[in-house]
Amino acid sequence: MAFDRLIENIVRTQNPSVVGLDPKLEYVPQFIIDKQVAKHGKTLKAAAKALLQFNKAIIDEVHDICPAIKPQAAYYEMYGYEGVKTLYKTIRYAQENGMFVMTDGKRNDIGATMEAYATAHLGLTDICGEQVEAFGADALTVNGYLGTDGIAPLLEKCKQYDKGIFVLVKTSNKSSGELQDLKLESGKTIYSQMGDMCEGWGAECMGKYGYSGVGAVVGATYPEQLAEMRAQLPHTFFLVPGYGAQGGGAEGVAKAFDANGLGAIVNSSRGVMCAYKKEGCDEKDFAKAARREVIRMKEDIISYLPKVALPE
């Protein structure tokens, strides 16, 4: 199952963190933008090519010390279909460099349409008998508001192609509680109910390290809920956004992990992509600055973990 490969990558690199590639043009060094604008004008194509060059340089610098990337679909869609082409090429390039790729798309729909999303992002598209990869990520974030028949088509792909999903449970944003924290008649919160549904869906696709192919998104900004969910959902791997720029600290995110230092992966996007700005180094040094930040973040997180090892 997909998270087995992710877990093996994490143990190999001793790094339970993922680089979020959410490349707004304003994060990209000017010399890269200038080159593409000179060639293509102030167009979506120029922007998309600049993003790709930026992403590839970061992947070149971090692939040996970082298990995964998480491209956020929104930032590619913002640059139109040219941007979406850059998403595709980024996924390919990261995988060629041994990284696990989680497309952050938070997709959701009813059965037949969810099947199309599952095919798009995790499966193979049939073109008159030819099987073609449309995007081919290793995992996809999804929203479970529509219930089981919005999730079932994904489980099929997870089993067939060794992939995984992360379902939104408790998100990192300030207003996440407006709906997610409301209590049901049962006394459970909505996020806790969603968490239980993840455990249920995951039972169909268990991996060899105790975690299923159905993970959950639980924000670093809510350490108490992280701890609660870790205890309640023993087979659910967590994707933890909100570290760094959004205010989540390493001590809090440590609550997302199990006794082996597994069970979670922590995302940082802006912190890594814009490390060169924070450092104030030459913008040509942006990729090496990203590497330095990945190492700093990894050391910060693992300093709160007992170890990062496969279960004995």
Add this chain to the structure above:
Amino acid sequence: MAFDRLIENIVRTQNPSVVGLDPKLEYVPQFIIDKQVAKHGKTLKAAAKALLQFNKAIIDEVHDICPAIKPQAAYYEMYGYEGVKTLYKTIRYAQENGMFVMTDGKRNDIGATMEAYATAHLGLTDICGEQVEAFGADALTVNGYLGTDGIAPLLEKCKQYDKGIFVLVKTSNKSSGELQDLKLESGKTIYSQMGDMCEGWGAECMGKYGYSGVGAVVGATYPEQLAEMRAQLPHTFFLVPGYGAQGGGAEGVAKAFDANGLGAIVNSSRGVMCAYKKEGCDEKDFAKAARREVIRMKEDIISYLPKVALPE
């Protein structure tokens, strides 16, 4: 506000229905596919070009009798970035033909990222000072699980560019009740709570016909909940999927409308796209068959409405 333009289109065509363009390759007549495969091989590009030709022919035939199209993003993503290019071109072509375009993407994320989705689908992307339209739909479906800060960036675009959104409230699928029908401590269901949130968000962008720019998705397959939501949410325009193929009938969907025959638009996708298959006519006649089905559906729906007219 955006739904004013939609409402005017509905009254002009006397048709409160929308054609869902969810073009799987298997819906496309073989002669179109053969032509593109001959040129481009069994590739995503061939598929994407076939879908575009299919969509354009349907738009040519229905734009004078139908107020809107609803392209479902999943089916374009399934054909990779080439498919997403077809989504872009379909949106442009429908708008050039006077149709209102609702991209069905069910997008959702936290503030900064939702801003990117809002820019992608409803706004303008800044490329070094140049403002470029990435997709430029008139409305977007979204998922409100993340609360207000996942919706606020959309409201900005709605106000700035005269656009609208539809928030998932009660979806048409069988398992929609697993989460959406659960009762909160307050006694309200989750879908009803989400409906109230729509009314709240919509207060910021009211249109001149009594409906705000924040609509709701409420499935045709649940007529009782349609009636409940219509009564509870007087300023919320409904997008009603599930008519036809999914089993929702015109008598049931009539409950989504107000006394003027406004307040809702009913979607049919497969019914229209595959009308030529159901009719058993020559596949070259597919677009005219789609037109016949649009007329049949419109007459079916309005036969249950008192009128379709602007408020006096």
